[in-house]
Amino acid sequence: MNATVAGITWRAMVGRRRALLLFALPAVLLLLAVALRLTGVADVESARVVLGAFALGTLVPLLGLIIGTGVIGPEIDDGSIVYLLSKPVSRFAIVITKLVVAVGCVAVFAVLPTLLAAVVMASGDDGLAAGYGAAALVGGAVYCSVFLMIGVLSRHAVVIGLLYALVWETLIGGYVPGARTLSIQQWAVSVASATADEGAISADVGLGVAVTMLVVVAVAATGYAGWRLRSLALTGED
Numbered sequence: 001m002n003a004t005v006a007g008i009t010w011r012a013m014v015g016r017r018r019a020l021l022l023f024a025l026p027a028v029l030l031l032l033a034v035a036l037r038l039t040g041v042a043d044v045e046s047a048r049v050v051l052g053a054f055a056l057g058t059l060v061p062l063l064g065l066i067i068g069t070g071v072i073g074p075e076i077d078d079g080s081i082v083y084l085l086s087k088p089v090s091r092f093a094i095v096i097t098k099l100v101v102a103v104g105c106v107a108v109f110a111v112l113p114t115l116l117a118a119v120v121m122a123s124g125d126d127g128l129a130a131g132y133g134a135a136a137l138v139g140g141a142v143y144c145s146v147f148l149m150i151g152v153l154s155r156h157a158v159v160i161g162l163l164y165a166l167v168w169e170t171l172i173g174g175y176v177p178g179a180r181t182l183s184i185q186q187w188a189v190s191v192a193s194a195t196a197d198e199g200a201i202s203a204d205v206g207l208g209v210a211v212t213m214l215v216v217v218a219v220a221a222t223g224y225a226g227w228r229l230r231s232l233a234l235t236g237e238d
Contacts, residue, residue, distance in 0.1 A: 002089055005097045009071050013105055021066055022105065025059050026113035033117035044128065047121035048201065051132040055114045056185055056192070060106075060136050061165040064143025067105045069158055071098040071144075073151035085229070092226035095152075099145055099222055106140035131196025138214055139188030145218045146184070149225040180204045187214050 013019065032050060036042035072095075075081040084094065114136040118129035143165075151157040169185050180186040186203070190210035193203035203210075 001100060002093050002097045005084070005089065005094055006101050008084075009098050009101045010104075012074070013067065013070055013101065022063065022109045025063060026109050029055055029059055029113050029117050030120070033120040037120050042121040044122045044126055044200075047118055047128055050121065051114060051118055051128065052189065052201075055110075055117065055132060056135055056139060056188055057170055059114070060110050060140050060188070061143055061169050061185065063106060063110045064140050065147050065158065065161040065165055067102045067109075067140075068144040068147025069151040069161060071102045071151075072148055073155075073157050076151070077155060091229040092223075095148065095222060095226040095229055099141075099148055102144035102148060103137075103141045106144060107137060110140045111136045126200035127196035128200060131192035131194075131201050134195040135188040135192035138191050139184055142184050142187075142214050142218045142221075145221040145225075149221040149228075152225045152228045181209065181213075184214070184217070186210070 013022075029050075032054070033042070036046055036050070072081070075084065085091070111133050115129050115133040118132055122128045146164075147157065147161045150160055154160060169183055172183075181204075183205075186205045187210035189201065190203040190205045190207050191214075193201040194207045
C-alpha cells in the first residue's frame, strides 16, 4: 500500500468525467427505491427483486467495471504509467494500492446506496440490508480485481469488461443453471443469503464454494495484474 499512489488514484477517479457515472448509477437505484416506497409498492419481495436484479445484477458489475478499469487503464492509455513505474515502488504494491482505492469507491458508490435502498424498501426486515450490502462489497471487490487485471492486459478493457458483465454475468450466469457456479454475481448472492436472516435470500451456489471462488479469483487476478505490470515496465507494452 502506497499513500502517494492511493491519493493520485482517488483524485483521478473522482475528477474524471466517468465520476458522473459513479453518482448516476447509485442515484437510479435510490430513486427507484424511493418511488416504490412513495407509491406503496415497496415491500420485502419487491426489495429482493430490485436489490437482486438491479443492485447486484447491474449496478455492482457496472461500477466494478468503471472503477476497476478506471484506476489504471487511463494511465496506461496516455502513457503516464511510465512515470509511476519509474519510481522505486513495487509493481505489486501499485496494483494492491489501486485495488484498495477501487474497493473504497465500491463501498461508497455501491454498498452504501444498496444499504439505503434496502432500508427504504424493506425497513431492514429479514436482514436484507446487511445481506445485500455484504454481497455488494465482496462482489464489487472481486469485480474490481478482475477488471483491473483486464485494464492492465488490454487497451480495450472497457469493451471486454462490458461484454463480460452483460453477457456472462447478467445473461448466462443469471439464467443458465450450470454457469452459475462460475458467476461472481451468484457467489455474491450466496454471501447475501448467509448474511441475511435464514431463508430471506435464496442462493444457487453453496457458501463454501462461493467464498473459495471469490478468494481464488480475487487473488489470482490481482497477482496476475501485478506480474503483467512488471512486464509492462520492462517492455513498455501492454
